[in-house]
Amino acid sequence: MLDPEKQSLLESLDNGRDALEMALAGVDDVLASRKPPSRDPSNPEWSLAWSILECVEHMVLSEQYLLTRLHTAKLSPEPFEKSRRAAKIAALAADRSRRIEAPPPAHPHGRYATLSQALAAFDATRAEVKRYLVQTAGDLNCWITDHPLIPGPVTCQETLIMMAAHPARHAQQILETRRALESPDRRR
Numbered sequence: 001m002l003d004p005e006k007q008s009l010l011e012s013l014d015n016g017r018d019a020l021e022m023a024l025a026g027v028d029d030v031l032a033s034r035k036p037p038s039r040d041p042s043n044p045e046w047s048l049a050w051s052i053l054e055c056v057e058h059m060v061l062s063e064q065y066l067l068t069r070l071h072t073a074k075l076s077p078e079p080f081e082k083s084r085r086a087a088k089i090a091a092l093a094a095d096r097s098r099r100i101e102a103p104p105p106a107h108p109h110g111r112y113a114t115l116s117q118a119l120a121a122f123d124a125t126r127a128e129v130k131r132y133l134v135q136t137a138g139d140l141n142c143w144i145t146d147h148p149l150i151p152g153p154v155t156c157q158e159t160l161i162m163m164a165a166h167p168a169r170h171a172q173q174i175l176e177t178r179r180a181l182e183s184p185d186r187r188r
Contacts, residue, residue, distance in 0.1 A: 012164035023171035032115040036177040054108035056118040079141035093165035103148040
């Protein structure tokens, strides 16, 4: 039987995937490949908005990369914890009001032709993440790794919290994209 922290992380990982599934309900490959309109045409950063398919590819790339970080983690004799940081990470990871620029290796490049291919890749990687969580012995706050967006060491607990929240964040983005693409003035 898993300890309560690991069980909670497994549930969070499942909840993130469920949010993604709900956001993608009814999305076909044509809609998935369409780019949304820019949020702010005067801001060149927003003109780089991703399609739904690109968004899912980004999640796959991120998940795969962070899984490698979990596998290279080093065991520390003492837990590495910064006060309230895990809760802050969870909140920031899910908050779409704050723009977070993905590192270039996590940018989509058209690896998947269909949404079902991208989702299958995400699900396969997510299954590996869950297997890692179940099989890792000891306190996840004693396993130390790094993250491209967070200075200094992060714990595997924190990394898994980010991974759990990431699909929910992008589920919101997918819903925003769907609304933009399905609005009456954008239909063609």
